[in-house]
Amino acid sequence: MAKPSVAVAEASGVPAQASCSCPCPGTTLFPYPPPRGASGIAAAAVRRKCLQAEVGGGACWGVESMRASSPTHARAAAALAGAGADEEEERAAWMARHPSALGKFERIVAASEGRRIVMFLDYDGTLSPIVDDPDAAFMSETMRMAVRSVAKHFPTAIVSGRCRDKVFGFVKLAELYYAGSHGMDIKGPAKASSSRHEKAKAKGVLFQPATASEFLPMIEAVHERLVETTRSIPGAKVENNRFCVSVHFRCVDEKMWGELWESVKGVLREYPRLRLTQGRMVLEVRPTIKWDKGKALEFLLESLGFAGCTNVLPVYIGDDRTDEDAFRALRRRGQGQGVGILVSKHPKETSASYSLQEPAEVMEFLLRLVEWKRLSRLSRTQ
Numbered sequence: 164m165a166k167p168s169v170a171v172a173e174a175s176g177v178p179a180q181a182s183c184s185c186p187c188p189g190t191t192l193f194p195y196p197p198p199r200g201a202s203g204i205a206a207a208a209v210r211r212k213c214l215q216a217e218v219g220g221g222a223c224w225g226v227e228s229m230r231a232s233s234p235t236h237a238r239a240a241a242a243l244a245g246a247g248a249d250e251e252e253e254r255a256a257w258m259a260r261h262p263s264a265l266g267k268f269e270r271i272v273a274a275s276e277g278r279r280i281v282m283f284l285d286y287d288g289t290l291s292p293i294v295d296d297p298d299a300a301f302m303s304e305t306m307r308m309a310v311r312s313v314a315k316h317f318p319t320a321i322v323s324g325r326c327r328d329k330v331f332g333f334v335k336l337a338e339l340y341y342a343g344s345h346g347m348d349i350k351g352p353a354k355a356s357s358s359r360h361e362k363a364k365a366k367g368v369l370f371q372p373a374t375a376s377e378f379l380p381m382i383e384a385v386h387e388r389l390v391e392t393t394r395s396i397p398g399a400k401v402e403n404n405r406f407c408v409s410v411h412f413r414c415v416d417e418k419m420w421g422e423l424w425e426s427v428k429g430v431l432r433e434y435p436r437l438r439l440t441q442g443r444m445v446l447e448v449r450p451t452i453k454w455d456k457g458k459a460l461e462f463l464l465e466s467l468g469f470a471g472c473t474n475v476l477p478v479y480i481g482d483d484r485t486d487e488d489a490f491r492a493l494r495r496r497g498q499g500q501g502v503g504i505l506v507s508k509h510p511k512e513t514s515a516s517y518s519l520q521e522p523a524e525v526m527e528f529l530l531r532l533v534e535w536k537r538l539s540r541l542s543r544t545q
């Protein structure tokens with residue numbers, strides 16, 4: 164596979180130290196819980212955009228955006244406010260806009276007629292259930308078998324916020340592409356090789372957009388600083404993901420979220436080359452380079468020889484905010500040129516076209532794809 168030439172620009176977002184230049188209303192926070200219905204989702208979108216434009220805005224999004232990353236918190240608060248019936252309606256409207264990928268399976272495979280499907284899979288919350296301990300997010304053996312079967316028919320990549328080695332340690336399938344650290348560390352499938360030279364080549368990394376010599380020592384240092392400063396906050400967990408660092412607050416008492424946010428922001432002030440984004444109950448520190456899961460998807464398609472091609476149908480399945488970059492990349496390809504599937508039980512602002520509720524449905528979708536492929540091959544040979 165040829166290594167495509169990819170120019171990596173600096174992210175346009177403000178560094179952690181600058182003041183907020185995003186479209187948020189400064190310290191006038193959106194009400195919490197967020198307004199319901201379409202306007203609520205829209206407000207959440209602005210908030211997310213603001214957050215992704217970095218943490219610059221002082222108290223801007225801090226704790227509130229941390230709450231918004233927890234559907235359970237938002238739902239509990241909405242239930243207290245008596246929003247039950249509204250919620251049903253909202254869910255029905257959302258499902259109409261993002262129908263189940265299982266329900267629309269025939270439509271999805273029909274769109275792949277004459278094209279090569281390339282499969283992109285997020286890990287946490289997509290292949291494995293979300294659990295309190297990030298080190299215990301194991302995928303089931305049946306899920307592993309489903310992914311293995313899919314990869315026999317279609318080029319398949321795992322695109323994760325985790326460090327590449329760690330996500331490989333969970334998935335354990337050498338035949339896949341792996342894009343770790345939110346796509347900043349990409350490696351192709353291991354090839355069987357005999358000589359030492361060949362073995363070294365087979366281990367070769369495809370692409371690392373963030374200069375390793377610059378960012379790896381910086382990430383090491385910031386990881387240490389974050390471990391130190393969050394030590395006094397019970398339940399906080401800092402995870403080194405090689406080109407980025409995750410600060411988990413799933414097990415931190417909500418009363419301490421403000422303190423955690425301030426600690427992280429305080430550390431980041433010393434690192435203008437790093438920025439902060441957010442996932443599911445996790446703050447993510449990463450280089451300011453303009454690279455994300457969407458760019459990783461584009462890079463992998465190009466690497467597979469599909470640059471500018473319409474004879475390919477990328478399918479991306481993910482559950483988190485960081486997967487939205489990939490869904491947007493699919494949308495940019497044009498109508499019908501990609502399939503984005505969000506894994507979520509709750510209505511969420513998303514650029515995905517379809518939805519699945521949980522990893523069990525992801526597995527069902529993968530197995531149906533395999534079966535469809537098997538049957539279509541069979542019918543061609545008859």
Ligand SMILES: O=P(O)(O)OC[C@H]1O[C@H](O[C@H]2O[C@H](CO)[C@@H](O)[C@H](O)[C@H]2O)[C@H](O)[C@@H](O)[C@@H]1O
Nearest residue numbers: 286287293294295297300323324409413443445
């Ligand atoms: O891109 P992904 O593969 O989805 O990785 C995103 C983050 O996933 C992990 O955290 C999430 O899953 C944990 C285990 O279920 C959960 O405890 C945590 O609250 C979630 O945010 C991973 O630990 C992070 O490093 C990844 O960035």
